[in-house]
Amino acid sequence: MNLRDLDDEHRPMFTTGQAADILGVEQPFLRSLDTAGVVSPDRSDGGHRRYSRHQLGRAERMRTLFDEGHNLNAAQRILALELELDQARHEVAELRQRLANE
Secondary structure, eight states, X not given: OOGGGGGOTTSOOEEHHHHHHHHTOOHHHHHHHHHHTSOOOEEOTTSOEEEOHHHHHHHHHHHHHHHXXXXXXXXXXXXXXXXXXXXXXXXXXXXHHHHHHO
8 A cells, every 4th residue: 555545535444443433333334334235345355344435425424314314215315316416417517618618
C-alpha cells in the first residue's frame, strides 16, 4: 500500500469493528447489510470483512433511512434511486459541457 491508496474510496481498509465504531453502530448491523446485499465488503485472507469508505457511506445512509422509519426494502429502493439520480445529473452535466464546447 502507498499513500495514494488512502485516497481511494473503494479500497477496503476498515475491519467490521472499526467500521462500526466510525458509524456509531453495532457490528451485527453491518453484517446484516452485507447479508442483504447493501454492501459487499471484501474479505481478508482470514475471511474477515474489510469495508471501504464508499461502503461506509452506503451503510451510513442506510442507518439514516432506518432512523427515519424506512424498512430494509424501502431504504434499499431509496438508495438505488438516489444513485440513479446522481448518475443522471452527472450525465446531464457532461451533455451540457459538450453543448457548450460546440
